[in-house]
Amino acid sequence: MSLHVTSNQQETENLGFLLASLLNYQDFPVVILDGPLAAGKTTFTKGIARALGIIKNINSPSYTLMKSYDSEDKKKQLYHLDLYRMNENNQDYDLEEYINAESFTVIEWPFQVPHLLPDKFVKVTFNVISEFVREINISCHAPYCVNLEQKL
Numbered sequence: 001m002s003l004h005v006t007s008n009q010q011e012t013e014n015l016g017f018l019l020a021s022l023l024n025y026q027d028f029p030v031v032i033l034d035g036p037l038a039a040g041k042t043t044f045t046k047g048i049a050r051a052l053g054i055i056k057n058i059n060s061p062s063y064t065l066m067k068s069y070d071s072e073d074k075k076k077q078l079y080h081l082d083l084y085r086m087n088e089n090n091q092d093y094d095l096e097e098y099i100n101a102e103s104f105t106v107i108e109w110p111f112q113v114p115h116l117l118p119d120k121f122v123k124v125t126f127n128v129i130s131e132f133v134r135e136i137n138i139s140c141h142a143p144y145c146v147n148l149e150q151k152l
Contacts, residue, residue: 001137001138001139001149002137002138002139002148002149002152003135003136003137004135004136004137004138004152005129005133005134005135005136006040006133006134006136007132007133008132009040009043009132012040012043012044012047012134012136013043013044013046013047013050014047015044015047015136015152016043016044016045016046016047016048016050016051017047017048017050017051018047018051018152019031019047019048019051019122019124019138019148019152020047020048020051020052020104021051022148022151022152023104023122023144023145023148024144025052025076025104027142027144028101028102028103028104028105029104029105029121029122029142029144029145030099030105030106030107030118030120030121030122030142031048031104031105031106031107031121031122031123031124032106032107032110032117032121032122032123032124033045033106033107033108033109033110033124033126034109034110034111034123034124034125034126035125035126035127035128036126036128038128039126039127039128039134040126040134040136041060041108041124041126042058042059042060042108044124044126044136045058045080045106045108046058048078048104048106049069049078049080052069052071052076052078052104053071053072053073053075053076054069054070054071054072054076054078055072056069058080060082060108061080061081061082062082062084062085063085065081065082065083065085065086065095066079066080066081066082066095066098067079067080068080068098076103076104077101077103077104078103078104078105078106079098079099079101079103079104079105079106080105080106080108081095081098081099081105081106081107081108082107082108082109083095083107083108083109083110083112083113083116084108084109084112085112086109086112086113095113095116096116099116099117099118100118120141120142120143120144121141121142122138122139122140122141122142122145122148123137123138123139123141124136124137124138125137125138125139138152
């Protein structure tokens, strides 16, 4: 596990950028983001998008469940899922096809529907310390990120 403390939104976004920069897109990584409301999950995702070359505005897909973004050169794709409004009794809306896609996938509120989670992922846990300060733990649960924690 790799522990980081960020003092503002820009630092949180920059940590997302660093994480995505260290992962190989061709591994089609899945990053799950766990933490309370307003902890910085979408801000972190903005950094991931920036590392992938995505220039569109990134916002939370709370009401749509999933948003798709393409990089400027159209060579990389980001699926951003927010499962906050889901529960085990909801239909899964075929989300597996996005979670297991040949893309970079970010899932906010992943434990709302645990049966959808892939076997391999990077887990990012957010703890709110104060209004701006976040403690962010990053752990690897996939072969594609074995050395990730040492590089962060």
